[in-house]
Amino acid sequence: MTNVAQNLHEKFVFYGKNAKEWMRKCVLLLPEINRLRIWEKKGFGSIHEYAAKLAGMSRNSVDEALRILRKVEDKPELRWVIDKKGINAIKPIVTIATQETADFWAEKAMEMSKNTLEVYVKEFKKAHVEEKNNKSEFLPRKEFYAVPQVQNISMELDPEIAKQLEKLKGQGNWNELMQKLLEAYKSQNEAKKPIPQENAKRYTSAKIKKYVLTKTNNTCAFPNCTKKYKYLHHADRFALTHEHNPDTLIPLCKAHERLAHAGLIENENMAPENWRIKTTADKASEKWQKVDKWVVKYYSGNFVGTEEVVEIT
Numbered sequence: 001m002t003n004v005a006q007n008l009h010e011k012f013v014f015y016g017k018n019a020k021e022w023m024r025k026c027v028l029l030l031p032e033i034n035r036l037r038i039w040e041k042k043g044f045g046s047i048h049e050y051a052a053k054l055a056g057m058s059r060n061s062v063d064e065a066l067r068i069l070r071k072v073e074d075k076p077e078l079r080w081v082i083d084k085k086g087i088n089a090i091k092p093i094v095t096i097a098t099q100e101t102a103d104f105w106a107e108k109a110m111e112m113s114k115n116t117l118e119v120y121v122k123e124f125k126k127a128h129v130e131e132k133n134n135k136s137e138f139l140p141r142k143e144f145y146a147v148p149q150v151q152n153i154s155m156e157l158d159p160e161i162a163k164q165l166e167k168l169k170g171q172g173n174w175n176e177l178m179q180k181l182l183e184a185y186k187s188q189n190e191a192k193k194p195i196p197q198e199n200a201k202r203y204t205s206a207k208i209k210k211y212v213l214t215k216t217n218n219t220c221a222f223p224n225c226t227k228k229y230k231y232l233h234h235a236d237r238f239a240l241t242h243e244h245n246p247d248t249l250i251p252l253c254k255a256h257e258r259l260a261h262a263g264l265i266e267n268e269n270m271a272p273e274n275w276r277i278k279t280t281a282d283k284a285s286e287k288w289q290k291v292d293k294w295v296v297k298y299y300s301g302n303f304v305g306t307e308e309v310v311e312i313t
């Protein structure tokens with residue numbers, strides 16, 4: 001790139017960054033401006049007209065900001081995240097965060113992209129329901145919630161393949177046949193299992209890659225995820241072992257790879273069927289105290305209070 005082009009680009013990035021920061025500050029002022037009906041006192045027909053004319057905000061973004069900010073009124077940690085990363089960053093967690101867990105979720109929202117956070121929240125909710133079912137004495141035991149004995153799935157098959165499968169099933173049942181096919185698929189791949197690559201460079205050998213990907217047919221290995229894999233994850237951390245081991249190399253989609261690297265997967269040393277998401281939001285941790293520090297800084301620095309709002313002209 002020429003110097004001129006680079007210069008233009010840098011200017012754009014700088015102004016863009018500042019524009020976003022100022023917009024986040026506007027957003028945080030909205031609830032108080034709305035509550036005190038400052039827009040009316042200044043001769044505007046509505047909060048929407050006020051925000052559109054003074055800050056170029058769309059009707060939707062005003063409504064959404066007011067809705068979300070109402071939910072985080074009592075959670076300064078999440079307001080702090082809005083100030084730093086914008087309102088989108090906390091959207092996935094507004095319904096799950098409580099006053100007690102707001103610091104935990106603020107930290108996650110700061111560390112993760114919105115997509116990763118969404119996946120984490122989904123897994124977190126699932127894991128929490130399971131935990132509750134297992135622990136509570138007042139609820140019926142887990143058997144009552146057990147998965148059904150059989151499950152129907154419908155498949156679109158080529159008539160020729162359907163005919164061959166019907167033939168293989170014969171007078172038996174589908175479950176037995178599918179089990180046989182699965183075992184055949186597995187053992188065919190197992191027979192070609194390569195030995196671990198020790199003292200390895202970053203790149204995995206084609207043999208190991210093929211073996212690992214065939215195991216899940218290129219699908220992410222996290223339980224119940226059916227996304228295509230994006231990364232080969234070293235469950236034992238390549239940096240520590242310098243080894244590509246076909247047993248601990250796990251194909252993962254982007255979101256599940258991020259969660260693994262954020263240290264949020266339980267049983268990572270076992271086969272992925274045993275993996276669970278960590279749900280430690282209820283426990284205190286020293287790490288979260290850094291969030292408390294952010295919040296103190298937030299309150300002393302740019303706390304949005306009534307007095308400041310009134311000063312707006």
Ligand SMILES: [Zn+2]
Pocket residue numbers: 220221222225226227252253254255256
């Ligand atoms: Zn996945």
